[in-house]
Amino acid sequence: MKAAPAAQLRLLDLQAVDTTLAQLAHRRRHLPEHAALDALALQVSKQEDARVRAQVTVDDLDRDIARLESDVDQVRARRAKDEDRLVAGGLPARELTALQHEVTSLQRRQSELEDAELALMEQRETAQAALDEVLGQLAASRAEREAAQVRRDEALAAIAKDEKFQELARRPLLAELPADLLALYDKVRETSGGLAAAAIHAGRCGGCRIEFSGGEKARIQGLAPDEVIRCEDCRRIMVRTPESGL
Structure with missing residues (x-):
């Protein structure tokens, strides 16, 4: 030729x-932001799973605490009613003795329920702290991912600009050859x-x-x-x- x-x-x-x-x-395919975004996506996914688990723990404790609070309210109301009857007087000796025993039993039961509720509230405080930590990590990872997306988009835009310039330079060469x-x-x-x-x-x-x-x-x-x-x-x-x- x-x-x-x-x-x-x-x-x-x-x-x-x-x-x-x-x-x-090649630069477009191998931008470091691509790998960074893949790693951050995996990190966010794991943290989201951890957030769900931590939230479930808090929610379960909230339900248990609410159930105990309801039990405490019922015991407290029944005890108050029995104590009002004791104060009112006029009860037969046998009924009075039985009522006093019941008040004592209710008092003990209320104390047990309140102790159990306090223990659950302490567990909930720990669980909430764990949830808050995961939420903080998740927020930081999402912010980092958004920043990486911005960097990637800026890099891709710069590459696209250079590609356009090169394509414009290529056209007259093709026409001349x-x-x-x-x-x-x-x-x-x-x-x-x-x-x-x-x-x-x-x-x-x-x-x-x-x-x-x-x-x-x-x-x-x-x-x-x-x-x-x-x-x-x-x-x-x-x-x-x-x-x-x-």
Whole structure:
């Protein structure tokens, strides 16, 4: 294949743009914010599970405390009623004795219930402290996640801006290059990891960096300036420049 030396040099410009676009795409896929957001999502999920467990513990204790409070109120009301009857007097001796025993029993029962309620309230205080700690951690993680999302969005916006600039620079290059040279470039690029054209530098292929043998160097030197050269090793398009060392 033949192409004007100027067109071959423009091919290097296109390669530079495409290399930059590939680097931008790599940056987009491997932004550290992506990994940070994945880690934070897992952290938030675990903390949310912990929050649910802590909330269930508090809610269960609240129900137990409410039940005990109801029992205490019932015992207190019954005791007050019995004490009013004792104060009123006029009861037969046997009934009076039974009523006194019942008041004593109710007093003991009320004390037991109040002690149990106090113990549950202490447990609830501990459980609430644990819940508050989890809520604080969860809030901090969510705030950190939001900040990471902002950083990611800003980084993606910057990459998109650079990509747009490179795409604008690419269009005139495509229009200037001969169709057959561009087709070869695209074909090689598909099979060479994105690097299709490279300058010859100091007697080496700019793609695979392998130094030319004496025979290969002599062969290249004998080619016409418009001859499109392919590397014998990597098959990339090699472009001659003043720094080629030929």
